[in-house]
Amino acid sequence: MKIVKIPIEMIAFFSKKGIPHPLKFKISGTGDGPPTIVKINMIIHMETEKTAGNTMYVFRCQSTINDVLKVYEIKYELSTCKWFVYKI
Amino acid sequence: MYKMIFHIDVNSAFLSWEAANRIQHGEKHDIREIPCVVGGDSKSRRGIVLAKSIPAKAYNITTGESLFTAKKKCPVLKIVPPDYDLYTRASKALFDMIKTVAPSVQIYSIDECFADFSSIPGIEETYMAIAKNLKDMINNELGFTVNIGISENKLLAKMASDFKKPDRIHTLFPHEIEKKMWPLKAGELFMVGKSTTRKLERMGIMTIGDIAHTDKEILKGYFKKHGETIWRYANGIEDSEVERPAEIKGIGNSTTLPFDVEDYETAHRVLLSLCEMTGMRMRQAKKMGKVFSVSIKNNDFISYSHQQKIFHPTDSTSEIYAIAKKLFDQAWQGEPLRLLGLRISDLCPCENLQLSFFDSDSSERERSLDKAVDQIREKYGLYSITRSSFLESGLKPVSGGVHSDYKMVSSHL
Numbered sequence: 001m002k003i004v005k006i007p008i009e010m011i012a013f014f015s016k017k018g019i020p021h022p023l024k025f026k027i028s029g030t031g032d033g034p035p036t037i038v039k040i041n042m043i044i045h046m047e048t049e050k051t052a053g054n055t056m057y058v059f060r061c062q063s064t065i066n067d068v069l070k071v072y073e074i075k076y077e078l079s080t081c082k083w084f085v086y087k088i
Numbered sequence: 089m090y091k092m093i094f095h096i097d098v099n100s101a102f103l104s105w106e107a108a109n110r111i112q113h114g115e116k117h118d119i120r121e122i123p124c125v126v127g128g129d130s131k132s133r134r135g136i137v138l139a140k141s142i143p144a145k146a147y148n149i150t151t152g153e154s155l156f157t158a159k160k161k162c163p164v165l166k167i168v169p170p171d172y173d174l175y176t177r178a179s180k181a182l183f184d185m186i187k188t189v190a191p192s193v194q195i196y197s198i199d200e201c202f203a204d205f206s207s208i209p210g211i212e213e214t215y216m217a218i219a220k221n222l223k224d225m226i227n228n229e230l231g232f233t234v235n236i237g238i239s240e241n242k243l244l245a246k247m248a249s250d251f252k253k254p255d256r257i258h259t260l261f262p263h264e265i266e267k268k269m270w271p272l273k274a275g276e277l278f279m280v281g282k283s284t285t286r287k288l289e290r291m292g293i294m295t296i297g298d299i300a301h302t303d304k305e306i307l308k309g310y311f312k313k314h315g316e317t318i319w320r321y322a323n324g325i326e327d328s329e330v331e332r333p334a335e336i337k338g339i340g341n342s343t344t345l346p347f348d349v350e351d352y353e354t355a356h357r358v359l360l361s362l363c364e365m366t367g368m369r370m371r372q373a374k375k376m377g378k379v380f381s382v383s384i385k386n387n388d389f390i391s392y393s394h395q396q397k398i399f400h401p402t403d404s405t406s407e408i409y410a411i412a413k414k415l416f417d418q419a420w421q422g423e424p425l426r427l428l429g430l431r432i433s434d435l436c437p438c439e440n441l442q443l444s445f446f447d448s449d450s451s452e453r454e455r456s457l458d459k460a461v462d463q464i465r466e467k468y469g470l471y472s473i474t475r476s477s478f479l480e481s482g483l484k485p486v487s488g489g490v491h492s493d494y495k496m497v498s499s500h501l
Contacts, residue, residue, distance in 0.1 A: 005114025051231035052108040053181030086114055
């Protein structure tokens with residue numbers, strides 16, 4: 001996997017405990033290309049990161065993107081409520 | 089009881105926090121591994137090095153020097169602007185983590201603290217394991233490294249954490265003073281600054297060991313009370329408690345101006361914006377002050393100040409401004425100004441205020457006005473209510489200071 005840091009638009013649900021569960025997201029296409037919608041098939045594991053006091057939820061996920069099964073990492077930053085693909 | 093004090097100090101704090109934060113956000117390069125400094129914005133002339141990476145240190149770049157000279161020493165130097173919100177957050181996360189393992193913690197500055205482990209049974213055998221665990225936990229979970237100094241008192245623990253960096257644990261117990269501390273240069277001792285070092289050198293005192301072996305009375309004769317303090321420190325004698333809240337001796341603010349000020353009107357406005365901040369802090373601390381000092385730095389970097397003691401203590405913004413303005417008018421020699429500062433000392437608690445015969449009728453109204461303004465600013469932000477004289481002036485209506493949660497370093501252990 002390579003570090004990419006691409007901001008994404010996410011549809012997720014939040015559990016009663018306040019933990020986000022990502023479902024699917026939209027990633028902008030390169031150049032003028034159309035955006036891609038990615039459905040998250042499986043969350044392999046989730047962990048909380050507190051680097052320099054900044055809390056982020058890190059999800060390692062698996063999806064089929066353009067007919068290829070891919071494993072990647074997405075992050076949710078608590079302080080800004082932003083999602084991004086961290087590694088793919 | 090066996091005393092066991094840790095001093096925990098973040099290695100190149102601002103830079104480490106920036107680096108950890110950038111890596112968390114997907115930056116591929118670690119700015120700790122390239123020549124890099126955290127520095128103010130050189131366009132608004134706050135251009136000094138606040139923290140440097142270890143590769144930047146190899147270019148002889150020092151903290152506090154201007155970004156211009158730093159860039160000259162290393163043309164490929166990367167400069168990142170400071171982010172005080174990030175530092176406050178990182179600092180809080182660090183202290184919260186230390187508080188989970190240490191029985192008592194004294195926050196000493198934004199990036200260092202003392203922790204007292206004396207009450208833990210069997211600490212004299214387990215201190216190294218605890219320190220190692222803590223250091224690794226900070227690195228793994230928060231993403232930055234610290235130095236830990238261990239000893240029987242705060243002074244020796246602080247001296248120990250300053251030994252070789254980064255990511256180290258050092259001990260400096262009393263029996264190790266002779267070997268580890270005495271060979272160091274006198275200037276490395278806590279509370280020995282540049283001018284004391286110069287004076288000591290003139291007396292032939294070069295190392296901390298030399299200070300320790302000098303007759304206490306001789307040092308007292310030269311440096312008064314400070315002489316005794318440094319003699320005690322050189323011998324490792326210090327017995328203050330961890331978690332003792334430091335007493336505020338003075339409150340002040342200063343600001344480096346974005347342009348040179350050459351007229352009274354603008355200078356007075358800058359002073360007023362400083363008075364707004366200082367006055368607000370005085371009232372927050374519930375203190376009133378009697379000694380007022382205005383400091384000036386001109387465009388040749390020459391600094392001078394002027395002070396006055398008044399009979400009746402005050403915390404009112406308009407009274408502070410009136411005094412500051414008078415002091416400034418008496419002191420300023422008319423040259424272009426680069427920095428203005430205001431400091432109020434000789435503080436007393438404002439609860440038992442002695443009323444003055446000479447109070448103007450309006451002082452009670454002034455007090456309630458200040459209170460109302462403070463409350464509005466606390467609720468809606470610093471710039472939610474400002475004086476109309478600042479409109480279109482290009483000056484900040486409240487200036488000085490960094491962040492309300494920001495812990496500044498003090499000279500008291």
